[in-house]
Amino acid sequence: MIVIQNEEDTKTSRLSILLRCLSQSLGKIVATLDQRTSNISNLAIVQKEKPRYKIEAVGCLAKCPKCHRICDVEHNDKPGSPDDLHACHRGHQHFGFAGIKIYGTTKVSLDHCTNQTDESRWMKNDTRTTWGELKKEYPMNEWTYSGILDDLAIKLGKFKQAWKFVGKAICDRKNLDYHEDFGKDRNE
Numbered sequence: 571m572i573v574i575q576n577e578e579d580t581k582t583s584r585l586s587i588l589l590r591c592l593s594q595s596l597g598k599i600v601a602t603l604d605q606r607t608s609n610i611s612n613l614a615i616v617q618k619e620k621p622r623y624k625i626e627a628v629g630c631l632a633k634c635p636k637c638h639r640i641c642d643v644e645h646n647d648k649p650g651s652p653d654d655l656h657a658c659h660r661g662h663q664h665f666g667f668a669g670i671k672i673y674g675t676t677k678v679s680l681d682h683c684t685n686q687t688d689e690s691r692w693m694k695n696d697t698r699t700t701w702g703e704l705k706k707e708y709p710m711n712e713w714t715y716s717g718i719l720d721d722l723a724i725k726l727g728k729f730k731q732a733w734k735f736v737g738k739a740i741c742d743r744k745n746l747d748y749h750e751d752f753g754k755d756r757n758e
Contacts, residue, residue: 632656635708636683636701638668655714661725664733664752669744673698678746680733682726
């Protein structure tokens with residue numbers, strides 16, 4: 571226990587306590603500011619890296635301009651390199667999954683990307699065109715359509731099975747005529 575002798579000691583003691591409290595408070599404020607500055611720096615780094623994190627978490631969101639299937643490539647850090655092209659390694663889907671119909675009908679097209687040539691006929695906004703003309707509107711140099719034929723047959727077989735389960739619902743939703751005549755329409 572401290573015994574205060576006189577009034578001067580009381581003033582000095584109170585002043586000492588006040589300075590000690592101010593020093594502690596100032597130390598807490600500086601520590602808080604340091605933490606906030608660190609958080610702001612970290613936030614800037616996170617904001618800069620956010621697109622990369624999103625692609626890693628969600629994947630590429632580019633869609634094939636032909637069948638509208640989402641790209642399934644895990645892109646590297648070298649955009650534009652040959653191994654960084656968009657692709658559907660798990661297979662391009664039949665056009666019917668995207669609601670694409672045969673020109674002049676309400677019949678769904680069950681053709682697929684790998685069958686298309688520059689002369690293949692397409693319709694866009696009620697205008698008949700060829701795939702050669704239509705693809706000029708899309709960044710085709712960013713997509714690859716190569717694949718091993720045996721592998722392609724397996725992938726297309728899986729899509730045929732999937733079409734049998736969900737095709738009717740897709741056609742009903744898009745007001746198209748359902749069928750299972752794969753590869754016979756040629757979209758012409």
